Amino acid sequence: MAARLNPLTTLMAAAAVLVITTAAASWAVSLAVAAGAVLLAAAAGTVRRVLLAAAAIVVPFWLSLLLIHGLFFPEGRTVLASWGPARVTAEGLSFALEMGLRTAAFVLVLMVFSFSVRVPELVAALAARRVPPQVCYVLASTLLLAPLVAARLEKVRQAQESRGLVVGRGPGSRAAAIRLQMVPLVLGLVHDAGTRAQALDARGFRSAGPRTSYTEVRDSPAQAAFRIVALLLAVAAIVWRIAESLSAGSVSAGSLAALSLSALSLSGLSLPVGGPG
Secondary structure, three states: OOOOOOHHHHHHHHHHHHHHHHHHHHHHHHHHHHHHHHHHHHOOOHHHHHHHHHHHHHHHHHHHHHHHHHHHHOOOEEEEEEEOOOOEEEEHHHHHHHHHHHHHHHHHHHHHHHHOOOOHHHHHHHHHHHOHHHHHHHHHHHHHHHHHHHHHHHHHHHHHHHOOOOOOOOOHHHHHHHHHHHHHHHHHHHHHHHHHHHHHHHHHOOOEEEEEOOOOOOOHHHHHHHHHHHHHHHHHHHHHHHHHHHOOOOOOHHHHHHHHHHHHHHHHHHHHOOOOO
């Protein structure tokens, strides 16, 4: 899937889905988006990695939602159970379920995108659009951060085991091993960051002027049209949400600014992308 599509097409699709899901504010839409993301991951053969990575983020968030909103929801009226100041209310559980499903949909969509996109092609496509190289580097580093940390942690573990570190099966032994591995892991990542910065400076990373790329990013009129349609759908969802909030008198200036910023950022992804210059 990612090899045949321009990376900006998949990025635009993911961004539009997230905007529409936010504007809909419906647990049914969030559930449908999450199920669709799982099906796409299964079709791409990355469902196990996507679910494991998403679970590491979503499960702690779900627990915090259940604890905060399930037990201490101030707008709750239908009390199901109570223990002193803690009250389990139907409204709190409903709010926690809606927010949990929406967060799960967000995380799953972003995980499917991150596990399917080819980072060099994405950087080349953004560079062809004259996006500042600093922005391209930050985006690429974000997508490659988890594999980089996992590879560095594996090297640290192998080095410590070769020096006699024995990791048992109990949680105490694993916790002690993690504590011993964190210091060399952080120091190694900081050293890698300094080395990478020197390499980028030596290659004229911040220099102005025309740039070339060895990576050829394919595009087609159909993909350009799809990006425009996705943009229009996302903007329509934003306008509908703002109009509904204004009619209800519940929209704030911060919400208007956030929705307007979303529309502007989406518009920057929707235009056709040519080959790298």
